[in-house]
Amino acid sequence: MKDRYEFKEIEAKLQQKWVQQDIYVVPDSSDRQKYYCLEMFPYPSGKLHMGHVRNYSIGDVVARFKTMQGYNVLHPMGWDAFGLPAENAAIKHGAMHPAQWTMDNIDTMRAQLKQLGLSYDWNREVATCHPGYYKWTQWLFLQLYHHGLAYKKKSAVNWCPSCATVLANEQVKEGSCERCDSVVEKRELEQWFLKITDYADRLLADLKKLGGWPDKVKIMQENWIGRSEGAEITFPIIDGGTITVFTTRPDTVYGVTYMVLAPEHPLVEKLIEGKPQAGKIRKFVQEVRNLSELARTSTETEKVGLFTGAYCINPVNDEIVPILVANYVLVEYGTGAVMAVPAHDQRDFEFARKYSLPIRVVIQPEGVTLDPDAMTEAYEAEGLMVNSGPFSGMSNRRGITAVIKYLQERGLGEGRVNYRLRDWLISRQRYWGAPIPIVYCDKCGVVPVPDEDLPVMLPMDVAFKPTGRSPLEDHADFVNTICPTCGGPARRETDTMDTFMCSSFYYYRYTSPRNEDNAWDLDKVRQWLPVDQYIGGVEHAILHLLYSRFITKVLCDLKLVDNDEPFTNLLTQGMVLKDGAKMSKSKGNVVSPEDIVAKYGADTARLFILFASPPERDLEWSDQGVEGCYRFLNRVWRLVAPLGNILAVGGTPDRTTNLVGVNKDMRRMTHLAIKKVTEDVGNRFNFNTAVSAIMELVNAMYQYREVPECDRNAGVLREAVEVLLLLLAPFAPHITEELWALTGHEGSIHARSWPEYDPEATIEDEITIVVQINGRVRDRILVPADIKPDVMRELVMQQEKVQELIGDQKVIKVIPVPGKLVNIVVK
RNA sequence: GCGGGCGUGGCGGAACGGCAGACGCGCUGGACUUAGGAUCCAGUGGGGCAACUCGUGGAGGUUCAAAUCCUCUCGCCCGCACCA
Incomplete structure (x- = not known):
């Protein structure tokens, strides 16, 4: 028995053990029903911020809960790794290549995700900047091109002078670049577009199929399509x-x-x-x-x-x-x-x-x-x-x-x-993206690169200068090529693709992340897709979510996937605020996940973020709230750790029928907790109320502990402890795993089944009902739980206090509400 | 301007139309301690000694009963914004 909750030691030890034992590796084939739980993959910007922690904590609870409920859960993670910040950093500091910068950030952030104890199958990790990935981004472009859905057109387009590239309509907010806030200009340029407008009617009509999406997001898409x-x-x-x-x-x-x-x-x-x-x-x-x-x-x-x-x-x-x-x-x-x-x-x-x-x-x-x-x-x-x-x-x-x-x-x-929807402009005059696989030949004109020549590799040996020109334009070896059709001299397209193209199909690639011959194995896509639960920020309500729906519909038409919508259920989580404002360096109100994990551990960080607010609402950060969650976990530790091996008592707890008094009450509390947590996590994603139900269980167990040992039932206690740990496991995976072992259990708690409640155990013999006169509470009486409404009415009217209060007023109506109250209307 | 959301204790937040404020924070008191910013126990919306009474942004309404449903209104947040 250990008397102190040493989170540092425990978390490090268990994270290592989980990796060694591959407990989060997901088999493609299983007797279990599939469940695809996906969180929006991050851009590797440097370090994790609290928004990431919130997003991934929510996803992890869902994944672990569904796993415990018996599903075969696909829960992957990867990197939306192309993008401007890497290139801008190279231009600004010159020291590091965007590839290096990106890979370093990925290493840092991967380590941080692992420190949070998230249950990802890391074997499926993808990074969109890897040639093995962007080969398929290019392939996808060619699929669109060959089916007349990608075309080049000269038109007035949005140009961000600061980012030195064009932007899609969706990336312009109130006339400014959504990334850097510069005022966007109009330029007449020849650019590549994807014909999303061909799908406008279906993108609109099929919103009706998305019963599991928030109305807010559907309305935004509806307005955007216009x-x-x-x-x-x-x-x-x-x-x-x-x-x-x-x-x-x-x-x-x-x-x-x-x-x-x-x-x-x-x-x-x-x-x-x-x-x-x-x-x-x-x-x-x-x-x-x-x-x-x-x-x-x-x-x-x-x-x-x-x-x-x-x-x-x-x-x-x-x-x-x-x-x-x-x-x-x-x-x-x-x-x-x-x-x-x-x-x-x-x-x-x-x-x-x-x-x-x-x-x-x-x-x-x-x-x-x-x-x-x-x-x-x-x-x-x-x-x-x-x-x-x-x-x-x-x-x-x-x-x-x-x-x-x-x-x-x-x-x-x-x-x-x-x-109102316009075609999707995907050309970007920037280096750090997937090259558009097109060649311009004087004889043959616009020539798509044949599939077998993919990927068109992004050259590494380029110079980053603040010229506003893409380095690819000045890279002779890249630009000068041979026409795939006639073999004559030709020039490569030097624009790269919008990174939303990369992120419009990654959830398919997760099913076959290392397949070198195909973007994915159709059988595996059939097995896993659509994504059952998608979780991410509402800022992608239009952008990523609309593009992904479009690409999915194209792929479905091309018979490359079977599903015509990618995400069955969508949860858009709120922002993490501090002092009422979004955390930002300029406001100086940033709380670093690293610091919190170092000071309190991952379990505390996760628990707080899930407890502080329901997921779709904004969350106000509170250091004292974190402290409270840390105290709670310590409280759990002090309650459970001293018990040691609880299996020794043997047997399951006695049936409720054999229990009386405090033991029956304890068992009822245990089963009520199962009911509440199962409903809150499973049906409503109200993790905050689920956590509070677990806290109530712990409070009840502390009360129960005060009862003289001779009056307690060991089986009831054992059941309460096991249920407590199982219910808490998706939220705080480390402490529960450690206590599971300390209480004598073999194997990982995360491989255990979610507990089921015994409806009979939740029933009380007697309940307190409220007596109202004209809608105001005037008395409370204890009645048998299964009392009939008529009996209730009679019983209440017999009460001395009730008679006194009624006095000589006339009783007009008596309304009994079973299990709740009786309202007497008098005049 | 149009569309959507939110207004509940000192704070984060709970409440199938049925006891407003679960749970947590904070605060108050007590216990244990050399000590307590640890822990455990108790209390904690306002007013009142009390019986009571007032309370879910505001004003109406429906109902035996409204934070919850309806109408109007105020405030804040988000999205779209000359889309013909």
Whole structure:
């Protein structure tokens, strides 16, 4: 028996033992039902932070709990190892190659994860920067390319001047780079895109299948995809040609008083050519193009526009309509052109008022006549159509479909669905990423690298200079190559892939991490996928989670996987805060996991983080709270360690029927704890209340310990101890393993089955019920637990105190609630 | 502006529509000690000696009964933001 809880010694010893005995290695084939528990793999930024500790502590409880419940649990870990910080460090300090920097960080962080006692199968570890991994990132790109889902296009893209690379729309937050906060610029560049828009409808529709995802995340994705129904309408231009617009309000087409093109619209140049205002408009277009993303799209920006000098014809009423160019129309959305209906669109209204453009009412509420001159804002609500030719008098709701039908029949337009989602820009002008496996040949054009030539190796011998140019461009041996088709001289693509490409399939690779011939073994993917429980930060609600869903759907269509969604259940954990703010170096409120583990041990750190708050909520760090958890583990130690071998007492505890008094009570507490912890961990992921239930069990055991030994039942005590350790094992794996051995048990506690509760043991003979009069608690009485409602009612009414309190008031109603209370309504 | 979330003791947080505040922290008192910032025991929402009474951001409502359901409102946090 040891009298002190020496966490340092215990944790180090057991971590070593677990590795030696391979207890967390998962077999691919097993009689047990599969369970894939996955946490978002980290970027190896240096050291673990508390957010990681929280993420992985949650995952570890789930994995261990499911293992104890009899599942064959896949619980892997790896590294999202490509990315800018490694390269920036090389440029800034020059001393270390990004590969070295990354590998060093991985070593540090792996050691930290091991110190936390997390139950990963380390045999499956992957690092996305390893050629054996990024070969498959490139292969995935080629799969998309060969199926027309990867294409190169010149367009205005988001450019982060500080990161010296382009970004995907998803990586721009309020006009700034989500990584470094620099203001993002627009640049006209030729870049590689993935056709995620082809999957917009399915990505949206299948959100319905994701019952195990938080609504919040699904709503965010829904908004991001941004589906809207409407029509495309074609307006002939007087001097020839046409303008096509997208509108969600075809019912207002008779109210069009002008047309607006985005400044970047290709028609603009044609329309103004040779016209007197051409110079002014060119200047305006240039000004708008130079604006930052934020200034360009902000609702605050004043609406500015110019008349092109050209006119088109409204096809439904043959009216002549002027064509304008204005900054509030976005070239990327719809057709980049808008039919302006100032009476029924607030933006058009403001613009029309500013430039004194005509406003024509075509929808108004029944019985009301809207006066365009008197209107102070657009009327965007429902109503009856007016001034709308054959449609006048129709409800605008019906008008939407009627106008579409009318347009369609005359070849003037058609119904149309538009999405806000844009294609995924994956090119990055940076070195530390997976090279895009494409070759440019003067003769053959764009040539994909054949699968057998993969991986396209990232050269190691490059210079890192703060030029803003990718080092790959200056690496002659990399750039100059031979065309795989004709054998002639060719140049390699020097852009690398967005790291979200690397992380969009890693959960498949875990099933076959060392397979050199295929990205994965389909049989293994079939066996393990989809991921049963995915856990990570909500910051990936759109980015990683949307990309992964997209890639999974593509892979499913290509019959490379069977599942069409990757993650069945999703848990998004909250942030770890200190003093009400996110931990950050600049705020100086960072608590280092290393320090906490050194001072209190991994078990305490894990327990605190799980106890302090439910997982999806933000967690306020508290040094005193940590202290409390440390005290609790010491309390467990002092309770259990002195008992020594408890197996000697033999046998299982007596059935409840044979127990009385304190022994029966103790056994009930034990089984109630099993019930509560099983439900809290299994059904709701409320680890905080699960821990508090374990604390209550410990408190009850301390009480029980005060009972004279002659009155105690050794079997009851033994059961309580075993249950306590088993329930606590997923949370605090080291101390429970040590105490399991100290109390005489063979083998690892982590290989034991989760305890089941005996419903009979949880039943009390007598319970206290509350007596309410008019809803206020007035008395409590002890009654048999299985009392019938009628008996309850009678019993309560017989109480002297109750009679006194009622006095001469009239009893109107008596409501007995079995097991809880009786409410007497009097007047 | 639109969408989502959250408001409960001194603090973190508990409460299938049924005793508000489990559990932990902190605090108070006691025990054990040469000692206690260890440990164990007891107490701890406000007011009141008490019977009682007031209490879940605020105002209404539904109900025998509301932190919980409904309506309005205030405050904070997050996401999207000229998407036609």
